[in-house]
Amino acid sequence: MFQYITRRLLVAIPMLLGAMSIVFFAMRVLPGDPCVAMMGDQATGGALADCSKNLGLDRPLAVQYVDYLWRSVRFDFGNSFRQGYPVSDYITRMFPHTFILVMASAVVAALVGIPIGIVSALKRRNPLIDYPLRIIALLGLSMPVFWLGILLLIVFSLRLDLFPLIGGGDLDGVLSMIRSGEMFTEPRDFVAGVGDVLHHLALPALALGFTLAATVSRLSRSAMLEVISQDYIRTARAKGQRERHVVYKHALRNMMVPLLTIIGIFVAIALTGTVLTETVFTRPGLGKMLVDAIGARDYPLAQGAITIFTMIIIVVNLAVDMLYAVVDPRITYR
Amino acid sequence: MALVRRADPRDLAVPGVADESRAASRGRLRRWLPVGIGLFMAVIMIVVATAAPLIAPLSPSAQFADSVLKGPGAIERHLLGTDEFGRDILSRIIWGARVSLEVGLASVLFAFVFGVPLGIVAGVCGGRIEMLIMRCADMLMAFPTLLLALIIVAALGGSLINEILAIGVALTPNFLRLARSLTLTIREQDYIVAARALGSGQLRVMARHVFPNTLYALVVVATLYIATAIRTEASLSFLGLGIPPPTPSWGNILSEGRQYIKCCPWITTFSGLAIMVAVLAFNLVGDALRDLLDPRLKGE
Numbered sequence A: 001m002f003q004y005i006t007r008r009l010l011v012a013i014p015m016l017l018g019a020m021s022i023v024f025f026a027m028r029v030l031p032g033d034p035c036v037a038m039m040g041d042q043a044t045g046g047a048l049a050d051c052s053k054n055l056g057l058d059r060p061l062a063v064q065y066v067d068y069l070w071r072s073v074r075f076d077f078g079n080s081f082r083q084g085y086p087v088s089d090y091i092t093r094m095f096p097h098t099f100i101l102v103m104a105s106a107v108v109a110a111l112v113g114i115p116i117g118i119v120s121a122l123k124r125r126n127p128l129i130d131y132p133l134r135i136i137a138l139l140g141l142s143m144p145v146f147w148l149g150i151l152l153l154i155v156f157s158l159r160l161d162l163f164p165l166i167g168g169g170d171l172d173g174v175l176s177m178i179r180s181g182e183m184f185t186e187p188r189d190f191v192a193g194v195g196d197v198l199h200h201l202a203l204p205a206l207a208l209g210f211t212l213a214a215t216v217s218r219l220s221r222s223a224m225l226e227v228i229s230q231d232y233i234r235t236a237r238a239k240g241q242r243e244r245h246v247v248y249k250h251a252l253r254n255m256m257v258p259l260l261t262i263i264g265i266f267v268a269i270a271l272t273g274t275v276l277t278e279t280v281f282t283r284p285g286l287g288k289m290l291v292d293a294i295g296a297r298d299y300p301l302a303q304g305a306i307t308i309f310t311m312i313i314i315v316v317n318l319a320v321d322m323l324y325a326v327v328d329p330r331i332t333y334r
Numbered sequence B: 001m002a003l004v005r006r007a008d009p010r011d012l013a014v015p016g017v018a019d020e021s022r023a024a025s026r027g028r029l030r031r032w033l034p035v036g037i038g039l040f041m042a043v044i045m046i047v048v049a050t051a052a053p054l055i056a057p058l059s060p061s062a063q064f065a066d067s068v069l070k071g072p073g074a075i076e077r078h079l080l081g082t083d084e085f086g087r088d089i090l091s092r093i094i095w096g097a098r099v100s101l102e103v104g105l106a107s108v109l110f111a112f113v114f115g116v117p118l119g120i121v122a123g124v125c126g127g128r129i130e131m132l133i134m135r136c137a138d139m140l141m142a143f144p145t146l147l148l149a150l151i152i153v154a155a156l157g158g159s160l161i162n163e164i165l166a167i168g169v170a171l172t173p174n175f176l177r178l179a180r181s182l183t184l185t186i187r188e189q190d191y192i193v194a195a196r197a198l199g200s201g202q203l204r205v206m207a208r209h210v211f212p213n214t215l216y217a218l219v220v221v222a223t224l225y226i227a228t229a230i231r232t233e234a235s236l237s238f239l240g241l242g243i244p245p246p247t248p249s250w251g252n253i254l255s256e257g258r259q260y261i262k263c264c265p266w267i268t269t270f271s272g273l274a275i276m277v278a279v280l281a282f283n284l285v286g287d288a289l290r291d292l293l294d295p296r297l298k299g300e
Helices: A002-026 A034-039 A045-055 A061-073 A085-124 A127-142 A145-159 A171-180 A187-228 A231-238 A245-279 A287-296 A299-329 B018-048 B089-123 B127-140 B145-154 B162-185 B189-198 B202-239 B250-260 B268-295
Strands: none
Touching: A002 A061, A002 A299, A002 B127, A002 B145, A034 A045, A061 A127, A085 A127, A085 A171, A085 A245, A085 A287, A085 A299, A127 A187, A127 A245, A145 A187, A145 A245, A145 B145, A145 B250, A145 B268, A171 A187, A171 B127, A187 A245, A231 B202, A245 A287, A245 A299, A245 B127, A245 B145, A245 B202, A299 B145, A299 B162, B018 B089, B018 B268, B089 B127, B089 B250, B089 B268, B127 B162, B145 B162, B145 B202, B162 B202, B189 B202, B202 B250, B202 B268, B250 B268
16 A cells, blocks of 8 residues: 555656646746736836846746746745735635635535436436436536526526625635634624625536536446446345345445546546636636736746646545545555 | 236237337437437538638628627627627627637647557557656646646637647647557557567558557547537637637637626627537537447447
8 A cells, every 4th residue: 555655656746747847838938028017018128127137037947947846845936926925825815715616516516416427327228317317417518617607697696686796705704713713702793704605606616516517427327337237236136135225235335436536537627617617707716816817927826826726636636546545455456 | 807808919929020120220219319419510510610601691890880789689680689899699609610610620630640649659669658658648637628728828829720739739648548548458459469470560550550440439539529629719718818809709709798798698698509509519429429339338
């Protein structure tokens, strides 16, 4: 087991390094000088040179690269060109917004996707059940999250006026109440704050969750199909057990193992989805921060956001691999 | 309750050839119907995109000052309404199909042309070459498709060619990995051993024996990636990083219409519908073809 974990860790490090290098060099060829973007076209040559020096852009590329890698290891991505704050502060502030969005959409996706996948696999010989479920999954897979988001906004925010049109609620306030312990002294305010956050979260989580549910349902359908064709299921049936018992006691539990790998794919798709979802719902978060940073040529911020995204994906995949080895001991011997 | 019921002529019928052939044809219909529907939708999209100048009722950039933000059917000449500049939404969507299809097909072709040979080389050669190629692919795979395409397009700037390049590069590792895994199974086959025994070199084995045998599965997967490419293009345009306006693309029509969802939801509704139908078409075809080829699902 230890050997396996070490091997996986050793594979992850060069991958992370490579991915960070891609980010660094891609950001360096961004069209437009960041100093011109900050100071405008009218800035004098001297002022631009000063700006470049302050930002460290006059140093050789190799030095900038090593510096970036070294700082990234310490979660120091420099200061945002436009706002001047440290990028890591920004990321720390935005991360909870993206985190709760991913978590809430995961709940929606699991609640919708897993049952659809299981029923679709078990009733695959019944076209009246399998076909509509597969069509729903296919629709979810084909529907762009930003379009679904807009449709939800049109119906539930504009027409029915049930949910807010923009924003993410006062999550910072809620978090500071948790940190300061105010949630116990002012429970009413705290509950109101949480309610407001959830109110803002509902539509984005539904939009992202539904599009993710399609992927989850397909993966759980194939996981179930894989399990249902195993010998132990046939044995269970041969023993005369009821179908319900076979499904719940034998199939469902074993299906969860291959389903674990979903988490890795899920996080990657969900994080990409947050870029679009946060933009549609004008919600604060890492995804929106990234899009805004690219638009504003603020490359420390963009670099920081992409590095964090990549780190999360690699680390989650690594964690899933390890979890997989824990759940299925055969893995480590391969 | 009568214990004996009257004999039904159907009871005497032995399940015969006719029943079996009916069941088989029903099975065939079930399997091929989604391919048919998907192909039909995809063909319509291709026809619309290629014949856009003939089909589109108006020019996609023509502005009508008298019909700004008019709803569908409010003015006879604008079937799906107009946008904030009085441009015809239907014409823009028809022209937008071109961009989606061009990016969809060209980026998948790019990924195929670069990914497949590299994957086959990795699979056939093995050793250090394989390790080098696969590690590079892993690095690119660390990014989700949209994120990688977003980085590249941000670096290069938004244009049709850059979008094709960005999405193509983002899809390449997928083709590479699939081609490699297919090659790994093919290279153990007897006919490869026979070809080598007959004196075929590495290049000949790869080009004449491995490549044709991977093609079937790769083409199926390519169909699915066209859907991914179309969706990624729409997402990039929606984020304002795709083809710059005024050239219509479904993503940028939707993005522009976003500001007017309160008064004029038809702009976003129709452009989004176009994206969904196009993605659905290629997903249906690819999906159904994959099911047909998946041995596990055969005979279901």
